[in-house]
Amino acid sequence: MEHHEDKDGLLAEAVALRQEGRREEARERLVALSARWPDDAGIAYQTAWxxxxxxxxxxxxxxxEKALGDASGRLAPDDRRGALLGLGSTYRVLGRYEDAVALLTRAADEFPEDGSLRAFLAMALYNTGRHHESVSLLLRLLAGTSEDPSVRTYRPAIEHYAEDLDAIG
Known part of the structure; x- marks a missing residue:
């Protein structure tokens, strides 16, 4: 029987390989770890990545999907956020735009402080033809997060027009 620390050590080694740029070797090791511990959410997340x-x-x-679904051992919040972003972005890249919008909407609600989730949601909204909603979301994100002095000066106006891009006056 494998000890818990063996699994953690093997996972850490595989992640280190990815971080060192040895991506294919990391992928191969993670696929093997996923086969060995198929219900481990952390391993599933790292394998997806x-x-x-x-x-x-x-x-x-x-x-x-396994990392976010029925896998045993819930992901730590940072890993969950990363998995939600990764899956939402991946759905979008694969042309699964509605799936991306649904997942990223839930993710942005769960992690409202994460601007990257809203940025990826805006891209997915754009891909579904919801351009107005996409631009509005991006403008609110820009107004709320920009350190650019000129954007900060016009923040109230940007936020106002983000609510109704067709407004006059």
Missing amino acids: AHDVLGLEAEAVPYY
């Missing part, structure tokens, strides 16, 4: 960074988006999806 390893596929994603190699441009293997379709292969990443089931790992992301």
